[in-house]
Amino acid sequence: MVQTLGNAFKSGRIHHAFILTGVRGVGKTTTARILARAFNYVDESGARPTLDLSKEGAHCAEIVAGTHVDVMEMDAASNTGIDSIREINAMTRTPPMSAPYKVFIIDEVHMLSTSAFNGLLKTLEEPPPYVKFIFATTEIRKVPVTILSRCQRFDLRRITPEVMTGYLGGLLEKEGVSVEPEALSMIVRAGEGSARDCLSLTDQAIAHGDGKITTQAVRDMLGLADRARVIDLFEKLMGGDIGGALDDARALYDSGADPTTIIADLAEFTHLATRIKIVPSAAADPVLTPDERSRGAELAQKLSLRVLTRTWQILSRGLGEIAQSGNGLQAAEMVLIRLAYAADMPSPDELIEKLTSQPDAPTTGSAPGMPMPNGGGAQARAFAPVPQSQPQAQPVSQPRAQAVALPDPRSYDQLVALAGEKRDILLKHALESDLKPVTFETGRIEVALTPTANPSIVSALSAKLKDWTGRPWMVTVSTKPVDAPTLREARQAAEQSERNAALEDPMVQAVMETFPGARLVNIKTRSQHDDAEGIVDGFESDSPDMEDDE
Structure with missing residues (x-):
């Protein structure tokens, strides 16, 4: 401006x-x-x-x-x-x-x-x-x-914490009012970048503290939980100490902190730790207390991003549950229990990685020593120990786990099925609707493109096959015109042929004549030993005479 x-x-x-x-x-x-x-x-x-x-x-x-x-x-x-x-x-x-x-x-x-x-x-x-x-x-x-x-x-942007802290500090110095640094940080944070809000809170804090602004006075005035105690609670939750976490939450509640405030402060610290993990310089924010700055950086280094994001989701959902609950403290405690049990629970891919990385891990899920999800916190072991009553296997005679066999399609139909198994819907649709197979060999495919096909699908198919099979695949585009239909066109033609054959069947024609407005809606193929091409499965009709007939 x-x-x-x-x-x-x-x-x-x-x-x-x-x-x-x-x-x-x-x-x-x-x-x-x-x-x-x-x-x-x-x-x-x-x-x-x-x-x-x-x-x-x-x-x-x-x-x-x-x-x-x-x-x-x-x-x-x-x-x-x-x-x-x-x-x-x-x-x-x-x-x-x-x-x-x-x-x-x-x-x-x-x-x-x-x-x-x-x-x-x-x-x-x-x-x-x-x-x-x-x-x-x-x-x-x-x-x-x-x-x-x-x-x-x-x-006009929000006033930055650095500017606001200096502004309020200068005013308080002129007024002759002493203020604790942490108390000033609380006021700046509560003001959310608004000079008017910060001035109102500062004036209220002066009156509340009788001319002196202390951290405890501001905390009582704003109804905030002690930041250090919130971090203690967070550490116990991440460590799976459910009993200690519930005791700390009850103590915060007894000291005047609202259940919603406790969960919101935990969510705020979770966000802080996540932000410091991604942007380490965030720990230098002047609004942060010394505990938040040092312990936040320490926890950000220890906890994985997956754990932090899962913690955030549980706490965010918990805020809504507390708002709808008739007893806020009970709802908050249930949120904390859920969080403590889920804090160190491995994800499915982490569990599979741990399974396959154990040289002595059995292949069945019921054998002793099977890795189990850890729902009890960081102090609990991620894998259950082998019971002492079971004979211990000798490492020299225990066979090592076999490598997982990679898929290796032998035909174009198997390639389409592989894309479906990998849940790559876009590629599967392209294979069925936009590509026509010309030749298919292990490691080499030649296809023809339809006029509506995206040319980039060729390189995408080659890359996907390398990821899925562990070997390079050469995918080329045929320079000659190909009259063969795509898989989708062939399937639609076969379905239409079956439908035409069914409509020519004398029994079907008799049904259609008997019930005006009837429509053929489905055809099911009999098993091969019946030696018949097809059987009509159902009709629909607008005629009231066919309401109870099919």
Whole structure:
């Protein structure tokens, strides 16, 4: 915004309407007043729009105080109707009394009614050269496109934690109020980038702490759980210590933490650990407490991304369960129990990997020593030990597990079946509908493409076959025209042939004549020993005479 307006002021091409959007408390209205000063800046050298406001201009004091006759502010939340817009339209017909421009600041502009927006359109489209409009809103999507298209839009971001921490720290120093660093971090985090929210919370914390802001006072004021205790609870859950986790959760509840807050704080720490695992520099966030910074990085290194994402899913689902439950504490405890049991449970692919990596692992699922899923936490063993009553196998005589045999299609039909087994629906559809087999040998396939086929399917098929079979496959496209049908076309032709044969059957024809409106819906083939080509399985009819017949 500074760059855009600075260049506009230099060139003298200043737009007539601006819209500022952003969350609450990021300075939209304050910025609008600063822009009004910038438009109407006058010093001893004359009127000149500028962003350098270090020296107070002739109109600056009145604009800041809100008493300047040529700068008008309107709250659209309390002036939503067309009458207020008519007053603005009337005022635009007269030039400013003392300042270079008449500036209209409309706050929460999205609250205007449809008729009010329509009444503003004409003036906004062709305003007098001495009029500037500045709109502010937190709901930019509720502003009609016809208004937005006539404005220069500037999105004001949330205030960063670093800036907000320095801002609040400077104010408290001027006020002579001592504050603990962790307490200040809690306020900044709760403010969510809004200066107004942070100021309100800071003022409340000063009153709550009787002139001194402490971590415990802010925690009690916000109803937060102790961050260190939340991390202790998280560690016990990840370690499978269900009893200790329930005791910690009960202690947090007894100290005033809401069950929803406990689960939400666990989810927040899970997100933090996941973020640090992916972006290690996230641990340097100044809003984090020392415990979150150090222990979060440590847990992010220990826990896998799979465990963290599964933990997040369980906690997120648990928040909904607590909201719907009549007893929030009981619902929260059930969430914690589920989380503790699932924390170290291996996924199916991890279990298979552990199975195949054990040289002495038996091939049957009921034999002693079978690897079992671990639902009891990190301290539990992932595999059950061999019972001492069973004779121990000698390593020298125990045969090693055989390598898993890879599929090796011997025909085009087997290739289509392999694609189905691998659940590659797109490739299976292409093999049936877009490719025509010409020759098929182990490691080499020649096909013809239909006019609608995607040429990239050839390289994709070669890559898939190499992954599935463990050997390279050469897939080539025939340069000669091929009249043979695709598998789908051949199957459809066979089905149509069976249908035509069935319709020519005398018995079928007799049924169709007896029950007008009957339709042949299915054909089933008899077993080969019946020595018959087919049998009609069912009819449908619109005739009431056939309601009980088939």
